[in-house]
Amino acid sequence: MYQSPIRKVQILKYQEGQFSQRTDYLASEEPLEIQLSFGATEQRMQRSLAITMRTPGQDFDLVYGFLFTEGIIHQRSDVIQMRYPGNQLDPEAQENIILVELHPHTNFDFERLNRHFYTSSSCGICGKASLEMVQTHVHFLLDPQNPQVAPPTLLRLPQLLLPQQSLFGQTGGIHAAGLFSATGELLLLREDVGRHNAVDKVLGAAMQKHGFPLRTEILLVSGRAGFELVQKAIMAGVSVMAAVGAPSSLATELAEAHNLTLIGFLRNGGFNVYTGKERILGT
Template sequence: METFLPPTSYDYLTVHKVTGAELTEASDVVAAEEPLEIRLGFGAAGQREHRTLAITMRTPGHDMELAAGFLLTEGIIQRREQLAGIRYCPDVTKEEERENVVRAELAEHVDVSMPRLERHFYTSSSCGVCGKTSIDAVHAAACPVLPTNGPYVSPTVIHELPARQRAAQALFEQTGGLHAAALFSPEGELLLLREDVGRHNALDKVIGAALLQEWLPLHRTILLVSGRASFELVQKAAVAGIPVLAAVGAPSSLAVQAARDFGMTLCGFVRQGRYNVYCGEWRLQARPE
């Protein structure tokens, strides 16, 4: 697991702390939030087009993984070989754009849906990509079928995940202001963790890292997210082939419906030695003989 944190992932500020009626000056660390523009290059040699695909507010760091995960979970690509490369855009004109603009180049043979690109996918760190109004639309994007033969997970493993995730959150320990998404094995071993000010960005970074390492589909993993479980997080997990999603917070009604339709195991309120299982409880039972 990568632990290096870019210096731009956090900022030092002077704050005033209040204890009772006493006001004192102190130094504090806050999570950085900056815009990332994702540009897309596509087309045959000599006829390449470049367009802005998305602008999202994120915590700097793991930007290539974020872009790769976004391309996969939004249906632009389906496999690692469709991605020719990702790099920071070299032809930006403003200093503040340096390392805040990435360009993903698709392989020449990849067919790009122009109507999908024209949506321009403007996102924010708080709500992710908006506008999905039905689960049918996600199914239409060739979402992979989740395995029906496991993995089988001991119910006690789920209890242990939040503490293991928190222990690996180096940036959260400094700032207290970040979401995390973490992949675990069915036995509870931490495989991969990413942090970001946005829940959706943290998950896209995890999925992007797995895509770039050619781990997909993630059929033998558990995903833990630090906040609530929304429809978009369930959708992104399903696209990556993740069969078990656990959340520290509550799921939405549409998240439960989507997880049930996808055949996913969904757990919520995973904290303080308890949790609820909203669907797919069969994966938390003993392996059948």
């Protein structure tokens, strides 16, 4: 059963002193349960890993990106297949579950993952522990001199992203993540009601199409740059990350520690360079 990323609703609008009935469009938000099938061929286990709230669409991209940035898979071949197993109790929810068949040689400690699982900066893990946890999953070293990016190229990125944000254009309530070349060509765009999901979707699509690391690409996010988004960028080998909004202090510390160029407030003809200024031409 197809789940639309947009829902049509009837609202009462107040404007210029009068009420009127209007049709409005909202970004859909549905739960997605990620289940894993893993272990040796003769000892397969199936467990529920996580439930995330997302906008339906590009679900497999989301799961690929999520599994990679959580350190569960390292390459596309670690996944044999993904599928919707269905839900006999609730047919309308059959696309809210994805079963991931991991390769028998994919090794990870599920119980340890369960105990230490985290997805946001509000999880309660202290900054030092968070930084150390990311360190254990980083596989790519970044070249502090490459890519070289010109300021006019950076200034164009939000202008190139916004017209392609079809769901945002219809609802006004959705996040976007875009992957650009160092010369400003839009390579991939994904949207979702969750910031983390938008980044996971675009990285998951890149993993399937190009593979990692993404050393010559620029990642742009439509909101702020929190710790968890910077973490995902670093794990994918991204060298330059830009945000329309502000970075957090822990995000800046993480970017500095891994030689990531972190740019914030990319809007209205300007931007701030918080770390990695060596990659920005003219600095």
